[in-house]
Amino acid sequence: MAEAFAPAIGLLAANPDKRRLLHSVLSHFGYRVVFCDDPAQLDCRRLAAITTEAWLLELPEESALSDWLLEHSAVPVLLGAGEIPPADSEDYPRWERRLYNKLLPLLGPVEGGQLPSMLTFKGTTKEVHNARQPARCVWLLGASLGGPAAVKVFLDSLPADLPIAFIYAQHIDAGFESRLPSIIGRQNDWRIINCVAGTALHDGDVLVAPIKRSLSFSPEGRVRLSDTPWPGCYQPSIETLLDQVGGAFAPACGAIIFSGMGEDGVQACRRLRKQGVEVWTQDPRSAACSVMPEAVAAEGLSSRQGDPAELAVALQAWLAQE
Incomplete structure (x- = not known):
């Protein structure tokens, strides 16, 4: 039941290995990945029919899907998760933290989600939410x-x-x-x-x-x-x-x-x-x-x-x- 109420995110990633990894990471954060298929099989008409609360794109710079979303999407569009380091490297937890901190203001925290290991929050939903401040300047x-x-x-x-x-x-x-x-x-x-x-x-x-x-x-x-x-x-x-x-x-x-x-x-x-x-x-x-x-x-x-x-x-x- 909790899964049905988790914030929804659509994932467009051209590289299948990166797509699988990002799907796993987003799911561990507690988000509900509502689209994770090969974007090559997708056109703008089908894209418009997908209901989500945010998009994460890992597509070539010249992409009709990216262009369409950036012009027409009614929900936030996040461009790129950055270079993903090897999972056993010291940089991997930092990459997870950066990705989570980009998603947090768009989708909010998820009760029961697995936070990146290097986050310094104590773990409560309230404390994680407060990590993203309204713009002070x-x-x-x-x-x-x-x-x-x-x-x-x-x-x-x-x-x-x-x-x-x-x-x-x-x-x-x-x-x-x-x-x-x-x-x-x-x-x-x-x-x-x-x-x-x-x-x-x-x-x-x-x-x-x-x-x-x-x-x-x-x-x-x-x-x-x-x-x-x-x-x-x-x-x-x-x-x-x-x-x-x-x-x-x-x-x-x-x-x-x-x-x-x-x-x-x-x-x-x-x-x-x-x-x-x-x-x-x-x-x-x-x-x-x-x-x-x-x-x-x-x-x-x-x-x-x-x-x-x-x-x-x-x-x-x-x-x-x-």
């Missing part, structure tokens, strides 16, 4: 041309266990939106999530702003999605999102403007600075296109500049101080 990462590479270096240089969540606003054609999570999250432990209405941000999350739909936040900080297009000529509108972040999360928020073309966000950065909120920019020398960060800096609105790795180090220091 939210920063917006705004980018355009050259942004994905810069944001990836930034996230790769930043430990994923910090008390912060990010909203990633990237000017990009809607056809490439579904690939952004796999690009920026492939080699780090951040939880890269697509927007689902009602979602609350937790520490360690990176929420990718949608291109075709506009995004806002409730007074409680939960995601609101609208079919109304973003205002202005930029999709998504960094200007609008900066105001949304300031309104929903100030003073515990900030912004970093990375490589890009145009001046989207300059006036909103001014409003954030008047609130005493940090606004940082990527330095021109490291940016593939320096127009957007330079536009913010030229107005005297950038309180720190650096390359992506330097900004990651600076943010760790800022969080420790704050």
Whole structure:
């Protein structure tokens, strides 16, 4: 009976050995794996008929199934479980812990589930649940041309266990939106999530702003999605999102403007600075296109500049101080 009430997860893994191992690990965690067949036999129509509470994908980067889920799924989509070390190695328990910590905010803990051996929790459901904190600080990462590479270096240089969540606003054609999570999250432990209405941000999350739909936040900080297009000529509108972040999360928020073309966000950065909120920019020398960060800096609105790795180090220091 307990099995019927366990949180449901769908598993799409192209490699059969990895698929079997992940199915075993997810089951040991206590989750109910509702799909674990060969994804090569699946099309988008059949995919849409599967009822689950989250998806875990281990698919090639060029995958129609991944693209469809990232664009249409009403439940969270987790991209990649990372490289699985040998079961008898010291790294295997760490890998289990990282995977569990990615799943916990999406599905919650399971009464009676087997926790990873290296978790330091005492074992009660309440204590495990509390390990995933609601986001204590939210920063917006705004980018355009050259942004994905810069944001990836930034996230790769930043430990994923910090008390912060990010909203990633990237000017990009809607056809490439579904690939952004796999690009920026492939080699780090951040939880890269697509927007689902009602979602609350937790520490360690990176929420990718949608291109075709506009995004806002409730007074409680939960995601609101609208079919109304973003205002202005930029999709998504960094200007609008900066105001949304300031309104929903100030003073515990900030912004970093990375490589890009145009001046989207300059006036909103001014409003954030008047609130005493940090606004940082990527330095021109490291940016593939320096127009957007330079536009913010030229107005005297950038309180720190650096390359992506330097900004990651600076943010760790800022969080420790704050």
